[in-house]
Amino acid sequence: MNTLSLRASDFEPGHRVAAFQDAVSSMCKLDITPADPETFQSHTEIGLLPTLMTGQTMHSACTVVRTPTLAAETGDNIMLHVPVKGAFSMHQRGGQDVVCGPGQIYVDPNEMPGIAEFGEGRTEVFYVSIPRGCLQSSARGLNAVMRDTAAMTPQWRLFLRYAQSLHAELRLLPPDQALQCAAHVQDLVVMALGAANERMEIARGRGVRAARLKAIRDDIEQHLTSTELSVDWMAARHGISQRYIRSLFAGEETTFRDYVAVRRLRLVHRMLTDPACSGLTVSEIAMSAGFGDLSWFNNCFRRTYGRTPSDIRAEALAVAFSRN
Template identity: 40%
Template structure:
C-alpha cells in the first residue's frame, strides 16, 4: 500500500457467506496483505481489516474469527523487506523460522515480511494492530536488529503502551492530516517502535525527546477529555494515573505552548459551546450545561465564556435556538 493511496477497509460481512473464503484469499489475502488464511472450527469466516498509510509506515488493524494465517515462501518473495511490529489483543501463536511465540493481550513482537511464517488463533481476535516499516528504517536505529525479531515484548513495556494509545488516536485523524503532519506522525510512531525494540543510544535519545513526548501528551489529552466533566480533575490526579510527575506534565503542555489549566478550561468551554448550540440541550438551563461541562462556579463560567467567545452563553443559545436565549 502506497502513502498516497486512500485508507483501505475490508469486511467479509459484505460478502455472501459461501463466497467469503475464496474472495478474501484472492482480493485481500494475496493482493493486499500477501497472506493465506484458513478458518479454524466449524463457524463461518468473518474478517474485518483497516489499513492506512503514512510516509514509510503502514498501520493496520484486524479482527477475525478463529483462523490459521500463513505467509508462504511464494507470498514472502514479493520484494517486501518490511519489518512489522504486531501488538496483540488476545491469544495468538506466531511462528517464523525456528521460533514460536505466543502473545497475550497487549504483548508485541517484531515480524519480518521477507521470511515465511504465520500465526494461529483458536479464539476470535479484535483489533490486532500491525505497524509495517521498511527494514532499513529500523536497522539503522536498533542496538541489535537481528536479535529483535520474534522476541516477545511484555505488555508492561512503556513504549508499547504509549505506541498503542498514540496509534489509536492517529487512526481517527489520518484522513484530515496535512502531508507535513503525516510525516511527523510517522516519525513519532517509529520513535516509539525503536524504543520498544531496543534503540541504540543516539536513536533512544532522539526518540525520548520527540516521539515519547508527543505520545505522552496525546495520552494525557485523551485522559483529560475522558474525565472533562469531573470537577475533581486535577494535574495531581492525572500525574498519578500516568505514573509521572506534575512537573513533567507542565513541561509537556509548555512544549505545546499552553498549560494544563488552559487546556482544561478551553475544552470545557468548547463542550459548553457545543451544547448551547445543540437542539438536544434546548431544555437544559445554562447553569446545568456549565456544571455538566465541569465548571463549579457559574460566575467564573460566564466570565471565561465571554472572554473566549466575545459573547455571553445566552447570546450563543439565542442565535442557535431562537426563543431559548
C-alpha cells in the same frame, strides 16, 4: 491519505470465503484458512503512508500463512503485531514457537515465511509496518527481538497509543502532517527498541532526536559529493518531513545547508592541500565536492578559512615540495 477496509462479510455468501482469501492474498500477501467457513468473521482497516502502514484487525478462529512465494513479494519491512484482545501463536522460519497476547508485542520481518494461529473467539490485533531502513539506528535492539515477543514496556505503550491515534485520524490529516506523525511513530519505535538494550544510543540518554540526527549525518557523509543532496532528497530517503530535518539541525544551532557546506569545505580543503590533486583546478575540486555555485563556494571558503582557496593551495604545496 489512503485507507482500505477489508471485511469478509462484504463478499457474496456463496463465494464469501474464497473471494476473501483472494483479496487477503493480493493485498496482504497472506493465505488465510478459517477454522469454520460458515461462521468465519474478519475485518481489517488499513492506513497507508509512504513510510508507514497501520492496521486494525479482528479475526475469528483461523490459520494465516505467509508462504515463501508470498514472502518474496513483500517489501523489506518490519511488522509489529500488538494483540489488543485474545492471543495468537506464531512460528517464523529461524524463530521459535511463541504465543503473543495482550501485554506483549511480536516483531515480524516481513520477508520471512511463517504461520500464525488465531484461536476460538474474537482476536483483535493492531499492526504497524515500518521500512527496515527507518530503524537502522536501532539495528542491535531490533535484532534482539526479531521473530520473538517483547514485553509491553512504557516505551512500547507510548508507541502503541500514538500509532493508534494516528490510525484513527489518518484520513483527516493533511499529507505533510501525516508524514510528520509517521516519523514520530518511527522515533517511538526506535526509543522502545533502544530501551530494551542498554548498548543502544537512546538508552544511553542521547534521545530519539540524536539517533535520527546521527543517521542523517551518516547519510550525508555517504552522499556528500552528490548533486542530489538536499533537505527534500534526504527527507524522502528517511521518510520524514523537511521541517523535522530542519528542526534537528536547528537544535545544533546550524542549518542543513550550512552543515553540508562545512563538510564539503573540509573535503575541498583536504584536496587543495593534497599534492595528488595538484593537477585539478580549484573549480574542478569545488565541483567534485558537490558545490554547484562557484561564487557561493568562494565566499563560504574565505569566510571559513580567512583566505582564498588558491592561497591555501599555494602554501600547502610549497611546504610539500620543500620537503622533497
